[in-house]
Amino acid sequence: MDGQFVEIQSLRKETHEPTTMLQLYPNGDAILVVHHRTKPSMKCLVSTTILRVASPYFESLFGSNFKEGAAVRQGECPEITLKEDDPEAMEIILSILHFKYNDKFSSLKPALLAAVARQSDKYSCNVALRPWISTWLSGIENVSDPKDIGLLLTAAYFFRSTESISTVSKGAVPHLNLDFDSEWSKHEMTAILPFEIKDALAGEISRVLDQIHLAIQWNERTLGSYEKSYTTDQKLCMKCGRLPSRDVRDDRCRRCSSEVLESLCTTETRIAAYFRCLETHKLWPSVQPFKIHTISTLEDRIKRVSEDREHRCSAGLDCPLYKVLWAMPETVAGIVADVNGISLDKLELDVMT
Structure with missing residues (x-):
């Protein structure tokens, strides 16, 4: 395991990739490479056992039907690339799942919270993150900036929190004009909100x-x-x-x-x-x-x-x-x-x- 870890580190130096290694589990048995088209990539040494317990997605990925699971069972430490994911958001999710807490995780700005929510939904981590989700969504009532409103509504949607969607949308109504979606549609995170939600908001x-x-x-x-x-x-x-x-x-x-x-x-x-x-x-x-x-x-x-x-x-x-x-x-x-x-x-x- 140590040899593999050093080999990965040396490979990064040789290719000069702006990739950081986050060691979340000392005896980890897999490396997740979080790749984003505009942000520096990140590698995370993780425990597949923890991830399989926390997420149905990872339970399937590291199960018997995929080569990644077979590689882990054979004692290898496979590198698995997660494409088009937000490195900062994945750092927060994976750190929490591995009990690596940081004070900065307690309060997230709307843009980062929306990114975390999207990644959490993608990798089926909402149930495991439920206590954190409750904390993150507890202070979102008094927001008046239209961009932040869109991001918080996106976060509530991807966290699948019906209560928070109702709370955010109710607080949003006084602070949005009828043309709010023309601005939201310009930004990737708010553009992906379902039409039904935006239409219901405009109707109210x-x-x-x-x-x-x-x-x-x-x-x-x-x-x-x-x-x-x-x-x-x-x-x-x-x-x-x-x-x-x-x-x-x-x-x-x-x-x-x-x-x-x-x-x-x-x-x-x-x-x-x-x-x-x-x-x-x-x-x-x-x-x-x-x-x-x-x-x-x-x-x-x-x-x-x-x-x-x-x-x-x-x-x-x-x-x-x-x-x-x-x-x-x-x-x-x-x-x-x-x-x-x-x-x-x-x-x-x-x-x-």
């Missing part, structure tokens, strides 16, 4: 956007139900429009000398003020904002609308316009709180290990 985003859009439009009807009028501190010139008090002198417009009238806060003026306020905060016309922005972005704008104090009338803060504006954030928050995560039971996808 669309449903929530429609509800918020309807709530904004419904406010026009709400404002129309208040018939009472109030005085304002402005005057109305038939030529110049509304005027502040400083532009009025002796009931005449200081700009054009026309007679001025009282400007009232009425049903019609409140509705007009409402839509001006929406326009000021880029929520009206409403078609485009709801096509391109995320729900969380729209929430922020609606919050700013609720804080708008441009309108003035004798009703003060009891003006129906303010009542409608102040209620908007709470209404939208209630809609967002009812977001549904993706239920794989409703999709025709087999995620069980």
